[in-house]
Amino acid sequence: MSVLSIIGALCSLYSIFFIIRFIYRHWFRTPFSWETYRGEWAVVTGASYGIGAAYAVELAKKGLNVILLARSVDKLQHVAQQVESKGAKSLVISFDFASASTEDWRRLENQLNSLTVSVLVNNVGVNVSLPTAFLEMEEEKMDQILRVNIVATQKMTRIVVPKMVERRKGIVLFLSSGGGVLSPAPYLSCYSGSKAYENALATALAGELESSGIIVQSITPFFVTSEMSKIRQSSLAVPSAERFARDSLQSVGYEVCSNPYWFHECISIVLSYLPLKLQIRYVAKLHRGLREKVLRKSVHKKE
C-alpha cells in the first residue's frame, strides 16, 4: 500500500466520521432533558418579540415559569399569555437595558433574587438598522450597542449566577452570532464585536462554572426570522425563531459554542475552509449592496 493510498483512506475515514457525527448531532442524539427544571424560573431578556419570545414559549412548554424582560409592556403581556397557555407562570418586567440607572438595576436584582432562577437566556441584543461603516456610525448608536449587548448581558449574568452557584444548578445561554464569531462582518463592526465579546465571555464562564454544575453555552446563529434580521419568511437557510429556539433548547449541555440549527452549522463548516480575506471582501460587498438596496427602497417610498 502506497503512502498516498493510506492518506486517501484516512481522509475518507475522517470525512465519513465527520458526516456521521453531524447527522447524529442534529437528528439522533438524545435531546437535553428539562425534567429537573420543571416548575423553576427562567429569565429571558428581550422577550417581547423575535427569538426571545420564542425561547420564552419553548421554555414554558418544557414546564418552566418565565420572567420576561424588555421595554414594550403590551408585547410582553402578549408573550406572557402564550407562556401561561402552556400551563406555566409568567412575570412581566418592563426594563430598558440601554438606559437603566443603578437604582433600576438594584430593583431588578431584588426582584430576581426573590425567585429561584435556574435558567438565564441572555438574548437581548441591538444592531444598526442597516449596515453602516464604522466611521459613519453615530456615537450614541455605538454606545447603545455596547450598553445593551455587553454591559446588560454581563450585569444580568452577575445578578443571576451567584444563586445558581449556591444551588449547584443552572443554565446560562448567550445569544451571540455567527457574524463576528464564525465570519467577519464589515459594516456591522460594533454589533459583531459585541457578539464576539459575548462568545468569549460565555466560553470563559463555561470553564469557570463547570465544577459548580452550571451549563454555559454560547449560541452563534446566522440569519433567523425576526425584526432584527428583517426577514419575515423562513427558508432552508433562515429558520423561524420558533424552530431555532426549539433546536437550541434540545442542544443544551452539548457543545459549549453551539450552532443548533443544522443549516447554520453547514454554513460555518464551509466558511471555516475559506480564506479570511475572501470572506471579508465577500461580506463587505454583500453588506454594501444591502445598504444601497434599503436606501434605494426608502427613496422610492418617499417619492
Ligand SMILES: NC(=O)c1ccc[n+]([C@@H]2O[C@H](COP(=O)([O-])OP(=O)(O)OC[C@H]3O[C@@H](n4cnc5c(N)ncnc54)[C@H](OP(=O)(O)O)[C@@H]3O)[C@@H](O)[C@H]2O)c1
Ligand atoms: N435574528 C437574527 O438573524 C440573529 C442572528 C444572530 C444573532 N441574533 C441575536 O439573537 C438575539 C435576538 O435577536 P432578534 O433577532 O430576536 O432581535 P429583535 O427581533 O430585534 O428583538 C430584540 C428584543 O430585544 C428587546 N430590546 C431591544 N432593545 C432593548 C432595550 N434597550 N431594553 C430592553 N429590551 C430591549 C426588544 O423588545 P422591546 O423593543 O420591547 O424592548 C425585543 O424583545 C440578539 O442578541 C441578536 O443579536 C439574531
